[in-house]
Amino acid sequence: MPVTKFSTPEKYKYQNGFGSYHETEAILGALPIGSNSPQKPAYGLYAEKLSGTAFTSPRHENQQSWLYRILPAASHTPFVAREATTYNTNPEGEKLHQIPNQLRWDPFDLDLESDWVHSLQLVAGAGDPTMKSGLGILIFAAGKSMKPDEAFYSADGDMLIVLQHGVLDIQTELGWILVRPNEICVIPRGVRYCVELPEGPVRGYILELYEGHFKLPELGPIGSNCLANARDFQAPVAAFDESPEGETYTILSKFNGHLFAATQTHTPFDIVAWHGLYYPYKYDLGRFNTIGSISFDHPDPSIFTVLSAPSPTAGTAIADFVIFPPRWLVGEDTFRPPWYHRNTMSEFMGLIHGDYDAKTGGGFKPAGASLHNIMSAHGPDAGTHAKASGAALLPLKVGEGSMAFMFESCLMVGVTEWGLKRCQKVQEDYNAESWVPLPKHFVMREGMRKVSNRVNGEVARGAADIGASVNGKGAMAEMEGKSLPHYT
Ligand SMILES: O=C(O)Cc1cc(O)ccc1O
Numbered sequence: 116m117p118v119t120k121f122s123t124p125e126k127y128k129y130q131n132g133f134g135s136y137h138e139t140e141a142i143l144g145a146l147p148i149g150s151n152s153p154q155k156p157a158y159g160l161y162a163e164k165l166s167g168t169a170f171t172s173p174r175h176e177n178q179q180s181w182l183y184r185i186l187p188a189a190s191h192t193p194f195v196a197r198e199a200t201t202y203n204t205n206p207e208g209e210k211l212h213q214i215p216n217q218l219r220w221d222p223f224d225l226d227l228e229s230d231w232v233h234s235l236q237l238v239a240g241a242g243d244p245t246m247k248s249g250l251g252i253l254i255f256a257a258g259k260s261m262k263p264d265e266a267f268y269s270a271d272g273d274m275l276i277v278l279q280h281g282v283l284d285i286q287t288e289l290g291w292i293l294v295r296p297n298e299i300c301v302i303p304r305g306v307r308y309c310v311e312l313p314e315g316p317v318r319g320y321i322l323e324l325y326e327g328h329f330k331l332p333e334l335g336p337i338g339s340n341c342l343a344n345a346r347d348f349q350a351p352v353a354a355f356d357e358s359p360e361g362e363t364y365t366i367l368s369k370f371n372g373h374l375f376a377a378t379q380t381h382t383p384f385d386i387v388a389w390h391g392l393y394y395p396y397k398y399d400l401g402r403f404n405t406i407g408s409i410s411f412d413h414p415d416p417s418i419f420t421v422l423s424a425p426s427p428t429a430g431t432a433i434a435d436f437v438i439f440p441p442r443w444l445v446g447e448d449t450f451r452p453p454w455y456h457r458n459t460m461s462e463f464m465g466l467i468h469g470d471y472d473a474k475t476g477g478g479f480k481p482a483g484a485s486l487h488n489i490m491s492a493h494g495p496d497a498g499t500h501a502k503a504s505g506a507a508l509l510p511l512k513v514g515e516g517s518m519a520f521m522f523e524s525c526l527m528v529g530v531t532e533w534g535l536k537r538c539q540k541v542q543e544d545y546n547a548e549s550w551v552p553l554p555k556h557f558v559m560r561e562g563m564r565k566v567s568n569r570v571n572g573e574v575a576r577g578a579a580d581i582g583a584s585v586n587g588k589g590a591m592a593e594m595e596g597k598s599l600p601h602y603t
């Protein structure tokens with residue numbers, strides 16, 4: 116018998132705010148007042164708590180929600196393993212390739228045959244969901260809606276979904292979320308959902324965070340606004356279905372990367388009201404208030420951080436989600452693209468649409484990806500360098516119609532067999548196309564003196580000429596009366 120959905124027209128309503136305590140009811144009076152678990156909740160509903168952090172997690176990190184539903188989530192048959200030999204999104208099950216090479220992938224194919232659950236492919240990862248450590252990077256490409264009698268959840272982590280193509284209409288236990296191009300959404304660990312594809316095939320990237328939760332980055336001297344503003348994050352309002360007699364529903368669980376299924380005779384989408392801090396949300400990347408240098412030099416890309424999942428080390432993220440939106444470049448006497456770089460963090464990049472200003476050679480395409488792992492040298496390709504070092508430095512808008520992004524992690528990211536081989540998208544000529552052609556411009560000419568900076572404690576002449584303070588005094592004095600070129 117086909118499942119009938121009785122969702123209310125609340126489908127496209129949201130409540131705004133990041134980390135806000137939300138409360139919502141689809142029937143007036145369904146939320147208890149002044150207590151969480153009354154002896155008899157209104158309308159015969161059951162109260163159920165969904166904990167996203169330990170009970171004893173400090174107040175500023177504690178995330179949980181109270182749900183008021185027709186039947187508790189526990190009312191189902193035991194889970195049984197499904198597709199045990201074929202389904203694997205687990206870094207432990209796959210042999211991860213830890214390699215120092217720069218990697219770049221051609222666009223991942225659309226897949227018309229798969230639904231959301233079966234479209235998930237682990238491309239890279241670090242850590243282990245059983246230890247709640249690390250992260251997984253997945254690609255999804257689906258062409259079919261999940262069945263209306265199915266719901267899926269991941270016990271492994273919070274999923275940050277970066278949509279590259281299509282539209283996701285996601286029915287979650289806590290309400291509906293419509294994800295459109297240039298929007299992202301986060302579905303927390305354990306929340307059950309069903310993905311419908313109202314406009315055909317979808318494709319994109321997922322960062323699954325096995326530990327902690329995403330936060331807005333600190334703003335430091337930037338002040339109290341800019342980057343992603345809290346009010347632009349949108350959480351669903353409660354919306355529920357009722358289950359007609361005789362229907363069976365399947366709950367699919369991703370548990371340590373493997374798939375399990377249980378059945379129940381009532382819809383999992385039966386939450387009439389909820390309140391709390393643990394809920395799915397979406398964000399339109401177009402609302403990001405991008406900031407940058409208005410004088411000289413290219414700042415660190417951390418100024419483009421949308422969301423950050425901190426590690427216990429201050430300022431060091433298990434994963435940062437960073438975007439490169441359209442923006443003005445006005446830097447004077449500045450090489451404007453990203454500098455050449457080796458990083459203690461790993462950098463996985465993707466492109467939602469348009470071009471990325473560090474790679475103009477055409478090899479980094481929408482729906483493709485790149486990985487510059489820990490200390491893997493990278494930077495602008497030869498063509499970009501030639502163009503940018505000779506360009507007239509007029510104000511320039513870059514990235515018009517573009518959106519590149521980066522998952523940056525303090526962890527060494529391993530690449531799966533699928534990511535390295537089976538997907539057949541790895542570009543063999545990435546280095547050869549990008550950096551090997553870089554010409555050498557330096558020529559040792561007559562009149563250029565090789566000096567050592569410090570000879571018997573005295574400042575060497577060559578260093579003083581460029582204004583370096585070699586012995587902590589003296590050299591800067593020579594600068595007096597001179598100004599740096601960008602202020603002339
Ligand atoms: O393209 C990259 O590698 C990402 C990146 C962008 C930037 O503006 C500065 C540093 C950096 O790693």
Ligand SMILES: [Fe+2]
Pocket residue numbers: 456458462487493
């Ligand atoms: Fe980089």
